[in-house]
Amino acid sequence: MATITVERSFWQALPKPKAESGFWSWVTTVDHKRIGILYFWTSIVFFLIGGVEALLMRLQLAGPNQTIIGPDLFNQLFTMHATTMIFLAIMPLTASFFNYFIPLLIGARDVAFPKLNAFSYWMFLLGGIFLNSSWFLGGPSDAGWFGYPNYSLKEYNPGLGVDFWIIGLLLTGIGTLVSGFNFIVTILNMRAPGMSLMRLPMFAWTTMVTSFLIVFSFPVITVALLLSLFDRLFGTLLFDIFAGSDLTVYHHLFWVFGHPEVYIIVLPAMGIVSEILPVFSRKPLFGYSVMVFSTMLIGFVGFGVWSHHLFTVGMGPVVNTVFALATMIIAVPTGIKMFNWIGTLYGGRIRFTAAMMYALGFLALFLIGGLTGVMLSAAPSNAQIHHTYFVVGHFHYVMIGGALFSLIAAIHYWGPKMFGRMLDERLGKIGFWTLFVGFNMTFFPMNILGVLGMPRRIYTYAAGMGFETWNAISTVGALIMGLSILITLYNLLTSLRRGEPAPADPWDGRTLEWTIPSPVPEYNFARIPHVSSRDELWVRKHPQLAHGAVAETAAAEEAPEEAIVMPGGSYMPLLVALGLFVGSYGLLYYMPVFWGGIAVSLLGLVGWALEGDNLRIVRPGGSH
Amino acid sequence: MSQASVTAAGRLAGHGEAAHAHHHPTSLGIPNQKLATWLFIASESMFFASLITTYMVFRYRSVVGPHPDEVVNIPLTTVSTFILLMSSLTMALGVSAAHRGEMRAVGKYLALTILGGLGFLVIQFYEWWHLAHDFGLTWRTNIFGSVFYILTGFHKAHVIFGMLWLSVIAISSFRGTLRKEHAVNVDVAGLYWHFVDVVWIVIFTLVFLLTEAGV
Amino acid sequence: MEKAHQVQPTTRDYLKVGFWLFVLTVLEVAAIYIEALRPALAAVLVGLSVLKFLLVAMFFMHLKYDSRIYTGFFAFGMILAVLIGLAVTVIIL
Numbered sequence: 001m002a003t004i005t006v007e008r009s010f011w012q013a014l015p016k017p018k019a020e021s022g023f024w025s026w027v028t029t030v031d032h033k034r035i036g037i038l039y040f041w042t043s044i045v046f047f048l049i050g051g052v053e054a055l056l057m058r059l060q061l062a063g064p065n066q067t068i069i070g071p072d073l074f075n076q077l078f079t080m081h082a083t084t085m086i087f088l089a090i091m092p093l094t095a096s097f098f099n100y101f102i103p104l105l106i107g108a109r110d111v112a113f114p115k116l117n118a119f120s121y122w123m124f125l126l127g128g129i130f131l132n133s134s135w136f137l138g139g140p141s142d143a144g145w146f147g148y149p150n151y152s153l154k155e156y157n158p159g160l161g162v163d164f165w166i167i168g169l170l171l172t173g174i175g176t177l178v179s180g181f182n183f184i185v186t187i188l189n190m191r192a193p194g195m196s197l198m199r200l201p202m203f204a205w206t207t208m209v210t211s212f213l214i215v216f217s218f219p220v221i222t223v224a225l226l227l228s229l230f231d232r233l234f235g236t237l238l239f240d241i242f243a244g245s246d247l248t249v250y251h252h253l254f255w256v257f258g259h260p261e262v263y264i265i266v267l268p269a270m271g272i273v274s275e276i277l278p279v280f281s282r283k284p285l286f287g288y289s290v291m292v293f294s295t296m297l298i299g300f301v302g303f304g305v306w307s308h309h310l311f312t313v314g315m316g317p318v319v320n321t322v323f324a325l326a327t328m329i330i331a332v333p334t335g336i337k338m339f340n341w342i343g344t345l346y347g348g349r350i351r352f353t354a355a356m357m358y359a360l361g362f363l364a365l366f367l368i369g370g371l372t373g374v375m376l377s378a379a380p381s382n383a384q385i386h387h388t389y390f391v392v393g394h395f396h397y398v399m400i401g402g403a404l405f406s407l408i409a410a411i412h413y414w415g416p417k418m419f420g421r422m423l424d425e426r427l428g429k430i431g432f433w434t435l436f437v438g439f440n441m442t443f444f445p446m447n448i449l450g451v452l453g454m455p456r457r458i459y460t461y462a463a464g465m466g467f468e469t470w471n472a473i474s475t476v477g478a479l480i481m482g483l484s485i486l487i488t489l490y491n492l493l494t495s496l497r498r499g500e501p502a503p504a505d506p507w508d509g510r511t512l513e514w515t516i517p518s519p520v521p522e523y524n525f526a527r528i529p530h531v532s533s534r535d536e537l538w539v540r541k542h543p544q545l546a547h548g549a550v551a552e553t554a555a556a557e558e559a560p561e562e563a564i565v566m567p568g569g570s571y572m573p574l575l576v577a578l579g580l581f582v583g584s585y586g587l588l589y590y591m592p593v594f595w596g597g598i599a600v601s602l603l604g605l606v607g608w609a610l611e612g613d614n615l616r617i618v619r620p621g622g623s624h
Numbered sequence: 625m626s627q628a629s630v631t632a633a634g635r636l637a638g639h640g641e642a643a644h645a646h647h648h649p650t651s652l653g654i655p656n657q658k659l660a661t662w663l664f665i666a667s668e669s670m671f672f673a674s675l676i677t678t679y680m681v682f683r684y685r686s687v688v689g690p691h692p693d694e695v696v697n698i699p700l701t702t703v704s705t706f707i708l709l710m711s712s713l714t715m716a717l718g719v720s721a722a723h724r725g726e727m728r729a730v731g732k733y734l735a736l737t738i739l740g741g742l743g744f745l746v747i748q749f750y751e752w753w754h755l756a757h758d759f760g761l762t763w764r765t766n767i768f769g770s771v772f773y774i775l776t777g778f779h780k781a782h783v784i785f786g787m788l789w790l791s792v793i794a795i796s797s798f799r800g801t802l803r804k805e806h807a808v809n810v811d812v813a814g815l816y817w818h819f820v821d822v823v824w825i826v827i828f829t830l831v832f833l834l835t836e837a838g839v
Numbered sequence: 840m841e842k843a844h845q846v847q848p849t850t851r852d853y854l855k856v857g858f859w860l861f862v863l864t865v866l867e868v869a870a871i872y873i874e875a876l877r878p879a880l881a882a883v884l885v886g887l888s889v890l891k892f893l894l895v896a897m898f899f900m901h902l903k904y905d906s907r908i909y910t911g912f913f914a915f916g917m918i919l920a921v922l923i924g925l926a927v928t929v930i931i932l
Contacts, residue, residue: 009801112656177667181660188908189650189659215663216919219671227678227774236763236770238678243767244685252927253674303919307930319930606792609809654906662909666916673920680924681931702868706861709891713857716899717850811901818899822892829867829888837871839881 011610017569028569030114033520035121036100037418042125043092044489049132050084053077055482058442062475064463074459075142076161080132082145083165086265087172088128090399093407094268095124095176098183098207100418104513104520105201107192107529112185114567115608116178122577123175130584131168134161141165144457146258147228149239149250154232160588166229167584173218173225174580180214183207192512194531198292201511201534202285205292206271209299213260213267216303221257224250233587248313255306263302266366266398267295269406270337273359276406276413277341279507280356281348284535287340294333294340301330311382320379327377334370338363353507354428358409361436365401369394372447387457390450396443408435408488415492416506420519421499427491434484441477445470510538523564526620561620568614576604661812665819672823675778676830679771683835686766690759692835697751704747705828708783711740712821715790715814722802722810730810731797734790737817741787748780772831779827782820789813848898856898863891 017028026034057077060068069077099117103110111117134140141161143152152162187200187208200208228250230236237243239250278285285291307315307323341363350356372394376382385391408431416422449470454461461467505514512529513520514537533539583597650656683692718733752773755761763773793813796802802810867887870876876883897903902910 009799113660181663181667184663185656185659189652189654189656191651195651215667216670216916219667220674220923223671223674223678230763230770230774234763236774237767238682238770238774240767242687243770244682244687245767246681246685246931248931249678249681249927252930253678256674256923256927303923315930602788609792610796652906652908654908658905658909662912666912669913669916669920670923673924677924677927680928698868698871702864706864709860709864709895710857712895712899713853713860716853716856719901720847720850720853723847815900818895821899822895825888825891825895829884833867833871833884833888834881837877837880837884839884 009610011607012612014607014611015571016611016614017571019569025569027574028118028571030110030118030567030569030573031522032099032103032111032114032117033418033522033524035117036096036098038121039092039096039099039124040418042121042128043089043096046084046088046128046132047090047093048485048489050081050089051482051485053081053084055478057081058475058478060459061461061471063472064461064468066460069459071459072142075144075457076140078457079142079144079165080135080140083131083141083169084128085399086145086261087169087176088124088131090265090403090407091176092124094210094265094403095120095179097203097268097272097407097410097414098179101414101513102183102186102204102207103190104417104516104524105204105511106187106190106195107512107525107531108186108190109524109528109564110190110567111182112190113182115570115573116182118570119573119577120175120179120182122574123178123580124172126577126581127168127171127173127175130171130581131164134164134168137164146254147225148254149228149231149247150241152228152232153239163229163232163588166225166232167587170222170225170229171580171584173222175577176214177218180211180218183211184215187211192525192529192531198289199531199534199536201271202274202288202291202295203268203271206267206274206295209295210264210267213264213299213302217257217260217264220253224253224257227253248310251310251313252306255309256303258309259306260299260302262395262398263298265403267298269362269366269403270295272406272410272413273341273362275511276355276359276409277344278535279413279509280351280353280359281345282351282508283344283348284510284538285340286343286346287336288534290336291340294336297333298330301326301333305330308377308379308382311379312386324377324379324382328374331370331374338367338370353412354423354425354432355409355413355507357429357432358405358412361432362402362405362409365397365405365439369397369401372397385450387455388450389446389454389456392456393443393446393450396446400439400443405435408432411488411492413507414513415495416502417513417518417520419496420502421495421497422502422506423495423499424491427487431484431488431491434480434487438477438480438482438484442474442481443477445474445477449474505537508541510535512536515540521620523566523618523620526564527561564618564620565615566618568616570608570611570614572604572608572611576601576608579604655808657808657812658815661815665815668819668823672778672826675775676826679775679831682767682771684768686768688766690761690765690768692768692772692831693838695755695759695761696832696835697754698832698836700747700751700754701828701832704744704751705824707740707743707747708821708824711737711744712818714740715817719807719811719814722804722807725804725807727797727802727804727806728800730802731794734794734797734810738787738790738794741783741790745780745783748776752776775827775831779820779823782823786813786817786820789816847904852898856894860891860894863887863894 017024019025019028026038029035029038056069057074060066060074099111131140138159139161141147141152141157141164143157143162143165147162147165150156187204191200227238231238231240237245239245239247241247274285274291305323305327307319308327311320311323372390376385376391376394412423412428449467450456452466452470454465454467461471502518504517506518507514512531515529516525529536539545579597579599579601581597583594583601586593586595586597652659714733714736718730718737721727721729721733761769761772763770790813793802793810796806867884870880870883870887896913902913
């Protein structure tokens, strides 16, 4: 193996990062916990950017015929708001919890490929910066988060905005794909002894299914984006209708990705809720195995419903019927999950912590998102409410009521483990109620506006059409939501400094992450745990619940290992990502820079493969 | 690093990037790299399926010629297909040598494989030149040209990347730094190469043979 | 679980597979020029290339000898790819 090889090659002689704290230790880190924290703060910054974009749009729409921001900027705002929130805020925030908690939940010391994990993060960060740099380089895309041609073609959309959008998504997409491979391998192959697949915590299950969705859907949007990029940069004719093109090819490719993407966002949220509800109900998750199979079924059927986004393009009644039915079928496994969560609560000794309140908020609001989804899945009524604010209302109930509520629940629930400090419960609850009220004020009126006929993606509306009141309420709600986010952020930041130190197990938890100190030591587990139950920690705390052999395994873990070897940092993941990042600017401005960037990335890959392991020894007992 | 720490490294269950992960216990008893490579290949299937679907939809939609049935060159493409298939054979022999521990032989087989890839590329680029020169077909001529050059171009890019990947392994084999514990690294490079070959089998049939057959 | 490395194909096996790949390619090209096959030509060509595909996947890519999980991943990806590709083609054309 590399570290005991006597002769050192050129690549092995390259400098390796040694810093254990400070700037370079974070830049070169391959520790899944540090990468999780990097994902966390980066996605919060992007979340705030996306939130400001949303508030600007709400201000513009507060009353009729306003010109606070013009139509051009409005189009750019809804494009960048959606792109930022989906790809740069919510997905990376879930990735933050994947990173920090998946190894802890399955009893591992790191992910399967620590360096690839760092690479994923850098691709996300640099892709996000690339995308947002278009604000300063001629303005971002205004072609919507779907970027349909032919509006996205050079002829109708000159300037570099759409190019920035396409390449930015390709860059972050590489990072997402790589983390998809990484987490499937981690969950399948890095489990602690005894952690069988049917003992995996639900969050690990939803992470794995989500990763499969990423692995199979991201290549498809990659092709869609590349095709329209070729049209823009090199003058190919793929989406030129005068050359005989059919634009629905792009629509299909986009939504073959786009619909699984919804589940990529929502399944982790379901996993988080499935962790939180049992802890604060003091009951095991109701119907665990049914939950597992429902998750798989949602993932699987999610690949067969993409055309419900195209009901109005004229695919014909047969195709529309098939996809309407397939879409309605997804309500079945989702409904099963809903009843299982209610079953978990039923008869439990419920504690209303802030985390629990957000999780319960998820149940209520995601239900509305799901039901409005079923309404949209009926092709005839879809033709009526398609492209109205009803759709906007629907998917915000899924994205915010579903995903964001559960992610904020996770911040309150897992934050103490990540940062070693308890969050303020009172502020947490205030944050919940303001968000709950503000959210419903913002988005429920949109359902009504949609039925009244207000089209989406239009920067203003005429007076006297019955839209004024609902829009005014919606804007006030949006401001309340903004206030709530500020409260949560204030809570987070002040608790990090002045919060009570978090014990190892503050919530009387059930799973492995609560068996180790908060914050978690570098090596996670001083000794790899042996798992004998689905609710391992709970059973250890209450051995009488276990039917037989449990207690002795816990005793065997008393003595820590004397020396644990952990992977050390590397410059290569960042170098490869930087090559692609700089090269991408070259593609738009100066081709030699593009080829230079590709060359740097390829050399970085060779260095990555040949530099050796840079292993470090950590001694849990005491000094290094 | 001391011997003690090396055995401790063994306890880092299946630390994937270490070349020796092959010998570590993993939950499924299979190496992380191979699992990840197969996932990557499954993912790439979706990538090429999207490209091929686009090709199949667009191929006869051009409003001006040349159309596919006017330009396909079966004899030339058959030769290049044969060369690529044979490069897969030498690749398989290289992986087999790696598993037997004959690490020097790996380099020779891989060199043959890279040569096969090169032969394939030379013929394919000649065909591109031929299409552009004799039929006036570029990727801006018509929609068939666009989708044909993009589909075959992405395949070529995969071949080129594979050749670079194999070169790194072949060079370490010739330098003597490739060891038996690196066999899994040769294995996954081989999987990638075979996959690129398999994709060409599909493209050869759908883009060339079916067109010649008038389907 | 380490059944993967018990049975390994020999050099001879690989050469045989290579030979059959060659034969199948020749058959594919020949089939185009056989008039009698015209009505079923598309099916014949697709069938022959599926055979080639399977030969490479099973022997060169070791799926026949390796963990079933690999086959599962690959098959899942291929089946999904073919189904979605066919569906999109049928819907549009």
